[in-house]
Every structure is written in structure tokens, then in C-alpha cells.
Amino acid sequence: AFLSLLLFRTTLAHENGMDMNMDHGMSMNMGNVIMYLHFTPGDNLWFLGWAPRSVGSMVGTCIGLFMLAIAERWLATMRSIMEESWSTLAEIASTNNINASIVATSPEKCPNPSPKVEQPSRNPLRRRVPPFILSHDVPRGIMELAIASIKILFMLSFMTFQLGFIFAIILGLGVGEALFGRY
Template identity: 45%
Template sequence: MDMSMDDAINLASGEMLPYLHFTPGDILWFQGWVPSSAGAMVGTCIGLLLLAMVERWIAAARAVMNYHWSQRAYVNYPACQEQDALPVTALESESKQTPSTRSYAVVRSTTRILPPFVFEHDVPRGIFLILQAALSYAFMLVVMTWQLGFIFSILVGLGIGEMLFGRFANHDLHLP
């Protein structure tokens, strides 16, 4: 039995074509997923188009949530709180001033450079990134089939998804 790696790989319905083509019969992610008829190819292309749109939606949702979480992190964990400040005139009688009219001198004024780690924010942020990366790798595997129908479906889906959701994924969000 010849175990040479130079032999062509026989797949479910034929050999992998190492060039761009429109012919059906390429394996899509698993050996059982081989769209071989025209209807199966159309269905696969529509599914890939929708999946590419979902990838853009995940990117937009991730950007919006990052903005929301960054605002919440600074509200929940301010850099300087009232207990970090002392009254300006410590010798003054407290009977003259109420806590609302008392002036404070900031003893420690630190500006937070890095946002704090917030479990409720950072775990979903990681999950969004995992989903987006998994879809990107899955699309890479589809492109490696060299099937132009699949490739065009992904590209068109990414374009439509960007038109629908791209304005939300802007890194300079100024939401109300």
C-alpha cells in the first residue's frame, strides 16, 4: 500500500480543485456537507451570505457594547471619590458649613489610564470576540475551497452586513 503524500486526495464526490471554479461538489466544513446539486449550491450560498451578515452584526454589537461598558466602568469605579478629599480649612468649625457647601481640596488626583476589570463586562466581550473569530476562521476555510459561488456569497454578505450595521461599529461612537 502506497502511503505517499503526493497522491491526489479523493474527497466525497471528487477531487479538490486547486483553482477558482463554479463547479459543485466541494466539501463545506465537514465531509457530510457537500452541496452537489444546483439547489444545494443556491441554499449554501444564501446561508453563507446570511452568516456573513451575522458576522458584521456581531462586530457592531461588540462595538456598541464596548462603548456602553467603557462608560459604565468609569461610572462604577471613579478615579477620585469624596473620601479621597479633605476640607480646605480643617480648623474651621463644622457648624458654620454644611456638607453641601463645604469646599474640598483633592488630596489625590489620579486619572485612570486603564479601565478596571469588570467581570460582567469583560466575559461577554471575550465571548463576542470568540464568536467573531470563529466565523472569520470558518469563512477562511470556505475560501480555501476555491469555490467562487461561496467566495462571492461571503463577500456580498459582508458588504450588506456592513451597510446595515457598519455605522454602529464605528470606534468613535457618540451615542446619546
């Protein structure tokens, strides 16, 4: 106990000459962030220099967010369509591989077929996990990267508590779903 107390005391006394004060060069005030829902212009959107202060710049920003929300729904629809196509192509490739193995081991190819050789099942079980196909999985990853990035930008927009931004995103997502959701 005495040894640990001695080590603890020497650790406290040894600063390495560094100023352990963390206040230098950094201000923690929140600036002009309004922490409640509001329509007041002037909030920073994503960048320090992008702070729409006039009514016209607010309308332009809201139109941009509206269009970005529609684009996000379009990307999600494109991914859904691509997933369906990739699933069909992977199933066809898997079936072709199974058929090729059945043809390669068929009794017609063997000169003296043994009566005890079991025939492969004509209805093989379906794979539960799709195979890794580079031409499918790389675009899938890129699509997810784009969709996730847009969703993070939406989250940052919501964190401004600016109702104009929030309504523009929600309306854009609704319109985008109405346009592309049926595919």
C-alpha cells in the first residue's frame, strides 16, 4: 500500500514541464447556434462559410436539400433494382455451375457406370449466402457509401434545428418515395 501511494505521489508531481491546461487556442462557446426549432436564417450548414443569411439564400438552400432528398430516394431505388438483377444473375450462375457439374459426372460420360454410384440431386438446395462477385459487390459498396453519406449530411442538417432545412428534407424524401418507391 505504501509503495503504491509513493508511486501515485511521484506520478502527480511529475509534469514533464507541460502545461496541462487545455484552454489554449480553443473556444468552446457555441456561437450563434440556436438550440431549439426555428425559422431564423443564418445557421451554418455543413461548412463554416455556408450560412444562408437572406431569404433568397434560405430558399435556395432548401431547394438544394429538397433535390438532394429526391436524389437519395432515387439512389435507394437504383440499389434495389440492382440488387434484384444481381440476385437473378447470381442464381443463374450458380445453376449453370451445378448443371455443369451434373453433366461432367453423368453416367453417359463414364464407360462402365457402377450401379452403386448415386446420381446428384436434380433439385439442389439453394444457397443461403450469395457468392462474392466482384462486379456486383464493388458497385453495391459504392452505392451504400453514397447513400450513407447523404444520410449523414441530412443528420447534420437536422442538427441545426432550422425548420426550413428539416421540412425541405422531409418533403424531398416524401416526393422521392412517391416518384421512385414503386420500383
